[in-house]
Amino acid sequence: MTESRASGDGRxxxxxxxxxxxxxxxxxxxxRPRAVVVVPYDYQPDPVALGTLFPECACPLHRRTGVGR
Structure with missing residues (x-):
């Protein structure tokens, strides 16, 4: 067992x-098993910009001026 492994449970x-x-x-x-993916504690994913995956927010705070619904 290496030092990076927790004792007993294999994680x-x-x-x-x-x-x-x-x-x-x-x-x-x-x-069949394919792979084991480990996410470390210090991993910080890149933030996803609003409007790239989902429709733009239509709340009064984020609504663009002059755009009617």
Missing amino acids: EASAKMTLSVCTVSRTGVVT
Whole structure:
């Protein structure tokens, strides 16, 4: 066991989240494991700009002037 592993449970001590990715059949049976993804505590994702994935916010605070609904 390495120093970066927590004792006993196999998880990394510095991991914020660990995901096990596997292939699942149509009936819901796990057919094979594919990968393990570890998200460290210091990971900071890039912020997503408003309006890139979702419709723009139409609340009075974020509504553009002159745009009618």
